[in-house]
Every structure is written in C-alpha cells, then in structure tokens.
Amino acid sequence: ALAAPTGTGGGGILVPMYMIIGQFSAHAAIPLSKATILGGAIANNYINVQRRHPYANRPLIEYSTLKMMVPPLLVGTIFG
Numbered sequence: 001a002l003a004a005p006t007g008t009g010g011g012g013i014l015v016p017m018y019m020i021i022g023q024f025s026a027h028a029a030i031p032l033s034k035a036t037i038l039g040g041a042i043a044n045n046y047i048n049v050q051r052r053h054p055y056a057n058r059p060l061i062e063y064s065t066l067k068m069m070v071p072p073l074l075v076g077t078i079f080g
Contacts, residue, residue, distance in 0.1 A: 014033035018024045024032060051060040 011033075014036055015026070015029045018029035018032055019026060022029070048061060049059075052058070053060050
C-alpha cells in the first residue's frame with residue numbers, strides 16, 4: 001500500500017520479497033515484479049480515470065496538463 005505512491009516497490013521491495021518469501025531466483029523475481037507493477041498501474045489508472053474532482057464538476061485527472069507533460073517525459077525516458 002505504501003510502495004505505489006512512494007515510487008518504490010519493483011527493485012526495492014518486490015524483488016527481495018519474491019526471492020525470500022516466494023523462493024524465486026533473481027532471474028524469475030525481476031520479471032514477476034515488473035508484471036506486478038504493470039497490473040498495479042493498470043488498476044490504479046482504471047480507478048483514477050473514473051474519479052471526479054471533489055469540489056468541481058470535472059474529472060479528477062487534468063488532461064490538458066497531461067498533454068503538455070507526457071510527451072517530454074516520454075522523450076526523456078527514451079533518450080535520457
């Protein structure tokens with residue numbers, strides 16, 4: 001519950017957890033953690049897209065801001 005909002009989880013929490021508790025090798029624990037993170041991201045997006053702003057009659061997500069922020073973010077992710 002704390003890993004998703006803080007940005008930790010894949011390398012810091014899930015991989016060691018899978019290796020210690022689940023007895024997975026590092027070779028298996030890393031892709032399993034990536035699949036877990038993807039599932040959590042899909043679930044979070046599904047829930048947040050449906051939410052509305054608490055005080056205004058608009059979606060909770062500010063799509064105009066996303067249009068400005070996501071393209072440079074993707075460029076930085078690919079080339080950075």
